[in-house]
Amino acid sequence: MAEAAPVLAIEGLTVALPKGSDRPHAIEDIGFSVGAGEIVCVVGESGSGKSVTAQTVMGLLPRELSATAGAVRLEGENVLKATSARLRDLRGTRMAMIFQEPMTALNPVMTVGEQIAEVLEIHTELSEADRRQRVLQIMRAVHLPEPERLIDVYPHQISGGQRQRIMIAAALVLDPALLIADEPTTALDVTTQAQILRLIRELQGRRGTGVLFITHDFGVVAEIAHRVVVMQSGRIVETGARDDVLRRPQSDYTRMLIASVPSLKPPPRAPRTGPVALATERLSKTYGTRGLLFRGRVVKAAEGVDIVVRRGETVGIVGESGSGKTTVARCVARLVVPTSGVIRIGDVDVARLPESRLREHRRHVQIVFQDPYRSLNPRRTVGASIVEGPMNFGLAEADAKNRARRLMALVGLAPDALDRYPHQFSGGQRQRIAIARALAMEPQLLIADEPVSALDVSVQAQVLKLLDDVRQRFDLAVLFITHDLRVAAQVCDRIAVMQRGIVVEQGTAAEVFAAPKHEYTRALFEAAPGRNAQFGVAASAA
């Protein structure tokens, strides 16, 4: 395999960024190759240039960027020199790409069958009947159930995993030599992700396709890669076989990245015995339209949820999208009104409190949101965002500012930065500010709704550490919502696993991870990417 000419060879490729960017090159002098039947994972954090690499290969660079040096050889042909007509020929037939977001990558007004057939229509002379046969064939190959029925449905009628299968089918229908997968499973649930990864490996193994797989997730790397290319700020810092890179990383950066991957094994924890800060009893939330004439559709987002969080304790709610974990968080924060049940904060049931009486209790429960780019008002300085809450409760402006300065220092930011606007901070820094804003209210319960899912893995580790520090320091009760089992294993004392609105399993993190009782929990753990992998550094560091 190594002897044969590679499907893709990138040599000394440099792509310049427009003037005035924070660095001169998006990628600089990178070189690696992808052999037939080989999966090469390009790993890096945001801004590392991994997606630009993929776009350059496909000839899809945005207009402001251009390759200034080097060559990209697809089966020996330099695609940088190819005319746009030739590039069009190559795309689909010799190289194909699948994207992160399967909903937006598919055209919502065309049936999925038409979208796969479109590739055939453009590149082959097949008759319509033959095309349909080929489409059905490839749909069977990607294990879509009932291809005869699915071929005529629209993208919104099928699930995210099925959409990604359609994307893969369209990419592979002409048997390209190279498949580029740009974070193809990032938007999917973990169980779906496992299936898609298995599918990609199976198909490329059978067809001998070379795969350039872009990801930020070392679990996925461990699961699928033959070789790994690690990128940082537009340069390659390390290349090598998967096990070499994962177990014996050479560069400091790779070591740091791998060390930042949380282990699936929960560390030992003493049981918390503090007073109960939050107790929900039979908490339920039903969404639905109560039409005047028709009985609307009813969705039970959460049903009979019992969760207890003590002071100083972190309780995780783990589940896939649609499991109801965020609904529970929003009910507890009273951003939505629960349909029934009890939410006890301290001694008070806040479940049905009217807004006027609720206000006094709001300060006890604070929330840190998932998306640090949207959780701070872009038009207000971060200082104004932090002092807003305390001033609502009558703290004088000077005192509130003092508190904000202390909190900025506490979360590891310069107190002078209070006068800046959110866009001047990175994602991790913004998440620190969001934590400072929550702490400014001196809450008893902190709800963290996927607080690190939008962050790079190295930043993720720092923010998790900060959350743990403030929990200890202020004896906070933390309700931690996450889909990421690794994160849950590291930060949670106890874990509740939710599926379709119901808590299917609850217990200490150690118990749940060591001996999952419910079959859904077992399925989740089975699907966790890289669960069997040995992250050399992580094991020794932990």
Place this chain on the structure above:
Amino acid sequence: MSIEALPAEVAELAPATRRPGMARMLVRNPSVVIGATIVAFLALMGLLAPMLGTISPSEINPVFRNKKPGAERTIRADDGKEMQFVHRFGTDSLGRDVYSRVVYGARVSLIIGVTVAAISVAVGLAIGLVAGYIRWLDGIVMRFMDGLMAIPAILLAMGVVSLSRAGVVAVVIAIVIPEIPRVVRLVRSIVLSIREEPYVEAAITVGTPTPTLLVRHVLPNTLAPLIVQGTFICGSAILIEAVLSFLGIGIPPETPTWGNIMAEGRSLFRIFPHNIFYPGVFLAFAVLAINMLGDGLRDTLDPRFAKRV
């Protein structure tokens, strides 16, 4: 646990940069510059009307009716001095100087445009914020707005004028009422999307009272689109006023407005086209300039449109 033990990211802060100033971006946009220049010119013209070589726009002179542009006559002033006066744009069928009427007419047109825009934006903003944020009010308010929107401005103007006296106030009311629902819809749609933003929810959880929340976190997002919408309302109000006056149901005919001048010249249009031509040109330029200004503002203030060339 000391503060020092926490990871210090302080050094990594990006240098304090500002986004490119809005004012500078506006100055670079040609349609903003051209539109604003013409509007400013017209506004100055209306403001300085008495000093621009005009005579009284309502002075009737039966001897000097229907003169072509460039006709000269001798005017005797109050102190007995005589002077030659050139009717640059000719005179109308009552002998009034069309040039003076057009220049003074800019006053009424611009005042109506700006007043209508200001009132409908202010009222629409208030109603839209409430309708968008308070869920149970939404249905009621919006159905009422749908009803208002169904009333044609001209029909409403006839109603208002027949109830009260014809005049600027009646015309403004008649134009404002059907414009309000458009503003309400715009504001409401923005509020509906902004209220779901995490930073609004964060403000709720820190106990910010609803009125403060609306003003502080929601309202600023509506300003840019509202400025743009305001310019379009201004342009269309000027046009509607002209139509109403032309039809004789707007401002009383002795007041010079571009619509009135055209209405007056309608019957003799074939022989004396200047009565319609000159006010028409000014009207067209005014509306065009205001719309250009609005387009330019939208491109600059609303980047989603700017990207589509």
